[in-house]
Each structure stands twice: as C-alpha cells, then as structure tokens.
Amino acid sequence: MRRKLVAIMLSLASMSMMLTGCGGSEKQSETSQEVQTEEEQGATGEGGVVTLKVWGATDDQALLAEMVESFKTKYAGEAQFDITIEAVEEGDCRKTLLADVENGADVFSFADDHLLSMVAGGALTPVNNAEEVKKANVEGAVSASLVNDTLYAYPMTADNGYFMYYDKSVFSEADVANLEQMLNVAAVAGKKVTMDWESGYYLFSFFGNTGLNLSMNEDGITMDCNWNTTEGEIKGIDVAKAMQAIAVHPGFLHAGDAGLVEGAKNGTVAAGISGVWSANSLKEAWGSNYAAVKLPTYTCGGKQIQMASFSGYKMVGVNAYSKHQEWSLKLADWLTNEENQKLRFEKRGLGPSNINAANSPEVGSNAAINAVLAQNEYATLQRVSGKYWDPMVEFGKTMVSGNPETKLQELLDNTVTAITASAAN
Numbered sequence: 188m189r190r191k192l193v194a195i196m197l198s199l200a201s202m203s204m205m206l207t208g209c210g211g212s213e214k215q216s217e218t219s220q221e222v223q224t225e226e227e228q229g230a231t232g233e234g235g236v237v238t239l240k241v242w243g244a245t246d247d248q249a250l251l252a253e254m255v256e257s258f259k260t261k262y263a264g265e266a267q268f269d270i271t272i273e274a275v276e277e278g279d280c281r282k283t284l285l286a287d288v289e290n291g292a293d294v295f296s297f298a299d300d301h302l303l304s305m306v307a308g309g310a311l312t313p314v315n316n317a318e319e320v321k322k323a324n325v326e327g328a329v330s331a332s333l334v335n336d337t338l339y340a341y342p343m344t345a346d347n348g349y350f351m352y353y354d355k356s357v358f359s360e361a362d363v364a365n366l367e368q369m370l371n372v373a374a375v376a377g378k379k380v381t382m383d384w385e386s387g388y389y390l391f392s393f394f395g396n397t398g399l400n401l402s403m404n405e406d407g408i409t410m411d412c413n414w415n416t417t418e419g420e421i422k423g424i425d426v427a428k429a430m431q432a433i434a435v436h437p438g439f440l441h442a443g444d445a446g447l448v449e450g451a452k453n454g455t456v457a458a459g460i461s462g463v464w465s466a467n468s469l470k471e472a473w474g475s476n477y478a479a480v481k482l483p484t485y486t487c488g489g490k491q492i493q494m495a496s497f498s499g500y501k502m503v504g505v506n507a508y509s510k511h512q513e514w515s516l517k518l519a520d521w522l523t524n525e526e527n528q529k530l531r532f533e534k535r536g537l538g539p540s541n542i543n544a545a546n547s548p549e550v551g552s553n554a555a556i557n558a559v560l561a562q563n564e565y566a567t568l569q570r571v572s573g574k575y576w577d578p579m580v581e582f583g584k585t586m587v588s589g590n591p592e593t594k595l596q597e598l599l600d601n602t603v604t605a606i607t608a609s610a611a612n
Contacts, residue, residue: 346538395495
C-alpha cells in the first residue's frame with residue numbers, strides 16, 4: 188500500500204511540474220525524498236537503523252553477543268545496527284519459525300535435518316556467496332546445506348554426532364572396541380555403561396550398519412523401513428534379541444546425557460554414549476582419565492556389528508522474509524566465518540566445519556572431536572520424518588525392560604508400521 192501511495196504522490200508531483208514549469212521541479216525532488224520508505228533507508232544503511240533479530244541456542248547467548256558486537260564494529264561505518272539475540276534451541280528452530288515465518292528471526296541457527304522442510308516452507312533465503320562458502324567448509328557440511336544444488340545455509344559446525352566416552356582408569360583401549368567387553372569390565376568394577384534407549388537418535392546405533400534400511404521416500408514426507416524383516420543375513424529380531432541381552436546386563440544403565448554426567452561425577456558410571464556437548468562436564472568428572480573413542484561393535488546374530496550413528500551438522504540460515512536481506516546474509520556469513528568458528532571451538536568446544544579452523548592443532552588434539560570424526564565413517568546423515576520419533580520412544584521403553592511382554596517380532600512389526608505410516612495417519 189505504501190508503494191502505491193508513493194506512486195500516486197509522484198504522479199501528482201509530475202502533473203504539478205507540467206503546470207508550474209521549472210518551479211515545480213524543485214518541489215518534486217523534495218516530495219520524492221519525503222516519501223522514501225524507512226525500509227529502503229534501513230536496507231542501505233543511510234538515514235535509518237538496520238534492525239535484526241538473531242536466534243541461537245541458550246548456551247550460545249554470551250558467545251553470540253560477542254560475535255554480534257564484532258560484526259557491528261566491522262561495519263560501523265556503513266550502517267547503524269539494532270540487533271537483538273533470543274534463545275531458541277536449534278532443535279526447536281524449525282517449529283518456531285514455520286509457525287510464523289514473517290515475524291521470525293532474521294538470522295537463526297538450526298540442525299541440518301530441518302533444512303528440507305524449512306526450504307519447502309519458503310523460510311530460507313539462498314546463500315549469496317555460495318562458491319566462497321563451499322570452498323571454505325568441509326564437503327559433508329556443504330552437502331548437508333544443499334537442496335537441489337542450491338546452498339540454503341551457512342555451515343557452522345561439523346560435530347553433531349555421538350560416540351563413546353570412557354574412564355581410562357577402568358577400561359583399556361582394547362576393552363572399548365567391543366560393547367559386551369565394556370559391560371563385563373564395568374560390572375566387575377561395580378560401575379555402569381550408559382546409553383539413552385528412549386531416543387530414536389541413539390537407538391539407530393543398533394540398526395544402522397546391519398544392512399537393514401531406514402530412508403526417506405521421494406515425497407520427502409514418508410519413510411521406508413524394514414527393521415522388522417524376517418529375511419537376510421541380519422534380521423530385525425536378531426537386533427531386538429541383542430538389545431534384550433544388553434538391557435539385562437548388570438553393567439548397563441539406561442540413562443541420557445544428564446545421567447551419564449551425574450554418574451561420572453559420583454563414580455557410578457565409567458562410560459557412556461553422548462556427543463561433544465558433554466565433553467566439558469566429563470573432563471571435569473574424570474580429569475586425566477577422561478577419554479573418547481568411536482562407538483564399539485556389538486554382538487548381533489552371531490556377528491560383530493559396528494554400532495552406527497546419525498551424523499549431523501549445524502548451520503545458520505537467513506529468513507526469506509527478512510526486511511534487511513543483505514545485512515542478514517552478511518551477519519550469517521560473519522557468525523560462521525573462520526575466526527568465529529575458532530572462537531566457537533575455544534569457548535564451547537564445538538567442532539568447526541570451516542576447513543582452516545578444523546585443521547588447527549587445537550582442534551586436532553581434542554579427544555571428543557577426534558572421536559566424532561572417527562565415528563563419521565560409520566554414520567548416516569539424519570534424514571527422518573516426524574513419524575520416526577514417537578514409535579522409537581515406545582520401542583525403546585519396551586526393550587529397556589529386558590523382557591517385554593509383547594513378542595519381539597510383533598513389537599518390531601508395530602514399530603515399523605508406525606514409522607512408515609502416511610502423513611494422513
């Protein structure tokens with residue numbers, strides 16, 4: 188509507204010029220300047236303030252504030268900035284943004300498995316310096332940021348996976364190669380090995396490298412899964428039986444990240460599966476005995492199967508409805524550049540996707556980063572629909588009991604039916 192008013196006023200000014208001759212020309216110039224929109228002024232940084240909103244994880248708020256201040260300093264001569272920072276977790280960003288895209292943040296961080304739905308929802312602006320960004324970051328992070336060969340986000344980290352932490356005073360390097368051996372050693376020492384069994388994120392470990400399939404269909408909404416198959420070298424029930432044996436082992440404890448850290452601190456837990464986000468707490472708990480390694484193998488169907496994992500990356504996107512596209516893109520680029528990825532590693536221990544930052548001696552000597560990189564050889568990009576998560580919670584709850592009343596094959600059949608259900612169900 189404002190643009191229409193501008194056009195009408197300019198037309199009237201033009202008519203006035205025709206009637207009054209040269210005297211009207213000066214009047215028209217004044218009118219054009221008066222009706223220049225605030226949005227146009229802000230976009231150029233001339234005569235207006237560039238107002239931006241940034242979303243980031245709760246634990247990153249202080250770090251983001253530092254990065255935003257350096258951004259303001261960098262571009263101090265080009266614009267005035269009013270940048271606010273709000274806490275929205277990377278795992279919640281998609282839901283929060285798509286609920287009201289037009290009023291969402293201009294710049295936000297999120298996990299790579301949310302990229303497809305955010306692009307489909309029209310929420311993301313393509314990166315405007317794509318070739319430069321591609322050259323600066325590791326291939327996996329770049330690939331995870333692409334949709335149909337278009338780069339839709341700036342890679343930020345390359346460590347969003349999980350692996351095994353352990354106490355070197357309890358386990359040897361040989362022990363941590365096999366899960367059953369770890370459980371035996373832990374039981375003898377009166378300690379536990381933890382893993383969260385009420386999360387499809389971690390439970391994928393048992394199925395991922397068995398030859399069984401879990402994948403998105405071409406529609407990008409529904410899934411294909413044969414974890415209940417009764418054919419093949421490794422059958423679904425083989426995996427379920429292996430899990431059943433682990434669940435009742437005296438060296439095993441079903442616990443999430445908080446339980447792992449608490450147990451490490453009070454001496455009841457000697458190892459556990461988690462990601463880089465637990466590194467600092469576990470270093471504090473185990474001191475010089477702190478160590479990390481790729482996931483072990485486990486016994487399934489009479490074979491040793493390397494435990495799998497979901498790999499992932501975190502990235503920064505720009506809202507397609509941002510009123511200041513150019514500045515939003517510059518800010519997203521700044522938050523993910525080499526210097527700030529190094530800063531993110533120094534302050535938060537997060538693994539860089541930037542090639543130069545990742546190749547630094549400091550990153551190379553980090554046990555958790557080395558473990559997630561080693562595990563990446565056995566990892567799969569997390570590409571699952573919303574139908575995956577709830578059935579896996581129920582499956583995990585049943586399996587962790589050790590002796591589910593439901594027959595294992597029936598349990599697998601019900602789980603797969605729920606995972607592969609159509610979007611309408």
